[in-house]
Amino acid sequence: MEIRKIRSGETGSIWRLFHETVHLINQADYSESELAVWAPDEYDEPRWVSRFIRTRPLVAMEGKRLLGFAELSEDGRIDLFYVHHAHQGEGIGRALMQRLKAEAASRGLSRLYCEASITARPFFEAMGFVALAPRQLERRGQPVPVILMEYQP
Template identity: 75%
Template sequence: MEIRKIRSGEAGSIWRLLHDTVHRINQADYSHEELVVWAPDEFDAPHWVSRFIRTHPLVATEGRELLGFAELADDGRIDLFYVHHAHQGQGIGRGLMQRLKAEAGARGLERLYCEASITAKPFFESMGFSFVEQRELERKGECVSVLLMESKI
């Protein structure tokens, strides 16, 4: 597995991984309406290309296959962190998190934090994150429950 920065032309593949993973993995903890506002079916190319130019996510690949990706903001916020639904439990998330923690340490950050899905809580706990509080995010008129989690570096 290779972990590297996003390359030009990968925005659509990353969005597809996010969309499919949210709709397949998170359906046990969220309603259909919540999943649709979280990961809409329409690919908004200008939005995602612009976002990824700004955030420079890490991607995990095996050959030409995209296995996962993660974003790390300057303040230590992990905004997006997804592993392909067909490759969960194979160490991909662990590899991405180790890279994020190393990058955060190199930047002099003291903590990482995220608003994780209910589904992702066990993963983040296994990576040393602690639950802080539950929050409700409003997206397009729908409230989605997320968990604020943080980890000291």
């Protein structure tokens, strides 16, 4: 498995992984309406391309197959962190997190934080994150429950 920065032309694959994983993995913890506003069925390519030009996410690849991706902002926020629904529990998330932690250390960041889904909370806890508080993110006018979590090396 190779972990590297996103390349041109990979945005559609990342969006598909995001959309499918949200709808297949998070359905146990979220309602259909919450999933629909979190990961809408419409692919807004200009929006996603613009975002990824700005955030330059890491991608986990096996050959040409996308296995996962993660974003790390300048202030230590992990915004998007997803592993392909068919490859959960294979160490891909752990490898991505190790890379994010190394990148954060190289930038001198003293803290990582995220607003994790209810579904992802156990993963982030296993990676050393601590739950701070429940939150509600607004997506298309609807609240979606998440947990504010942080990691301090």
